[in-house]
Amino acid sequence: MNQSPFFSAGRRALLLAGAALLTATAVPAAEAFKLDGPPKIAFIYAATARDGGWNEAMDNARQIVAQELGYPVAAAESIAEEASALKNAIDLYVQRGFNIIVTTSYGYSDGVLEAAQKYPGVAFLAASGTTNAANLESFYARTYEAWYLAGMAAGAVSQSKTLGMLGGFPVSVVNWDINGFTRGAQAVDPAIRTIALYTNSWWDPAKEGQAAQSILEQNADVIANNLSSAAPFTMAEKAGKASVGFQLDMSKLAPKGHLTSVVFHWDKHLVPTIRQIVGGQWTPTEHGAFPGMKEGVVDITPLGDKVPAGARERIAQARQQILDGSLAPFAGPLLKQNGEVAVVEGQHPDDATLWAMDYLIQGITGSVR
Template identity: 70%
Template sequence: MRNPITLSTLSLAVSLTASSVLMANVAQAKPFQLEGEPKIAFIYGATARDGGWNEAIDNARQIVADELGYPIAVAESIPEDASALKNAIDLYVQRGFNIIVGTTYGYSDGIAQAAEKYPNVAFVNASGTTNADNLESFYARTYEAWYLAGIAAGGVAEGDKLGMLAGFPVSVVNWDINSFARGAQVSNPDASVSVLYTNSWWDPVKEGQAAKSLLEQGADVIANNLSSAAPFTEAEKADKYSVGFQLDMSANAPKGHLTSVAFHWDKYLVPTIKAIAEGTWEPSEYGAFPGLAEGVVDITPLPDSVPEAVKQTIAEKRAAIIAGELTPFDGPVLAQDGTEKLPVGESLSDEQLWAMDYLVQGTVGGGQ
């Protein structure tokens, strides 16, 4: 089950700007001080081993346990309901747990209320929108890795057509689609990406049908911004390439898997929890937004089917992004209809990223 930001993200994105995303009422004067020895609780909105979003976080939980050795508890399938979350957090706090890790946007308000109720407990929340003196929400610059995946896809396509499946037309999805398309144009300037939104985060039947439709339209590569295996199965049957998301999806497409944009949440969670334990943690008032430079997101190793020249380009672009010398959205940035969104010589700000409600030139469609 894919649950990156939950269905509630659709309503969030309608009014979302960077001033409201990861916003806070934080006036941090000094580092947060944890009371007692660290005891950590991870709270999931679905099953932890869901094959997608939650599993990526759960992989990080296991690394946290191995590297830091603190007691860790897990609660699965806690609804994105304020009372259900409150009950889970209350129970953990009563049992002495003082670091709570939320895993979904839908917990944002509830976890903010808990942070206010328990000022001596540390909270972090994946894809959340609330922050406080003892709460930090976090997400990743996924578009950086999707740009690299796009370069690989454009470099192996026999023609100029690629396809991409996505859930909803919200900013955190649009920036993945747009960066993938811009990356594809690095290795193939004539490349175009046909886009289909499924209006669901998890619908294997619909995703399989959408992938088949894109393949019938001539797509040589299917990029899947969701997490069911269906699109990979369709690509394999058509003897075409595929790109995965969240986890290494190569097992779903042993012949045609090109790469996956994978999360490594331990690169955020391990140092953050360590800082909490050491009394040096200062939550950002805008939340944490790490990317390639921090190792929180990256692409999986490329197969031999990717030409060496393309691999070299990817390595150079990756190094430039990490060094802060390049972003996937350096101007000019043009929308599908040719409208200039950013002039040459400028780069999109975080505010502009969070407000991205358009697809760029080089993409086609965007309907269901």
């Protein structure tokens, strides 16, 4: 496992603008995009493709794209999150006739926009990106939906009524995972609290292990990991506690205590989107694509044996309600840690409000400051 390239640490300040994510330099297309030449697809990774986390989930989708669509598919690994490195990689692919480029890191956002402007006949899909254009669409998933269900599982097994969750940086997409997890747990037991710790890194096994140990020492009996390292699962397993994984199925890392993992199925977005591109039916959305459980892009893995039967039924019901739109994880009333109303009763946050989620909710110990 290598560092997840989901975001570049050097670009955190920009992400803290939250509401700007997936909206920056949005340029809606006046008509459907026309692909220049026969379809050839290239994926670009900031680290090794089989990293055990973010990249591996994306690379699994790459393989399915190749199998289902039958077009030529290539991949470049360990392309630095620098404009020149990305530019060189894209130039080489375009020269070889590749005209659908999938970039897989937030740190590529500015560079991929420049490439889109340079190559108007090439389609660009940017995972976790912040830029959009007539031939460029950024995309991410509604991960908070699946984290809500994972929180229900954690709340159902917790005896201490104390959960723990590790995150990388206090940015919107991490905050809504922590909040969604806690919200789901509180749906099972309103008395449950969550200890949130940010490691200020996307990959640091030593730091993640120390953070997990610290949470366990505070009487938490479930550790949820919003990162990719095996260390938190190892710590939880040694302590005889439960755990929840992210990005891929992490059950093998904690065979006794694993409850479920929140996982990506990026092929569910990429396959139909690429079909639209090839068919001349793709018009990039102004603020990027934001699929969720309904589209099959994010979900939870089968529940572990520790989750009781009654809880399984409630989780299955909640899952169906999220799919049919009758359950919104952040439906009001939703209160911030300081008691301020974040969402009033009878409403739920729109996408712009979600991207600006710079707070944690009541019931969480930890700070985004």
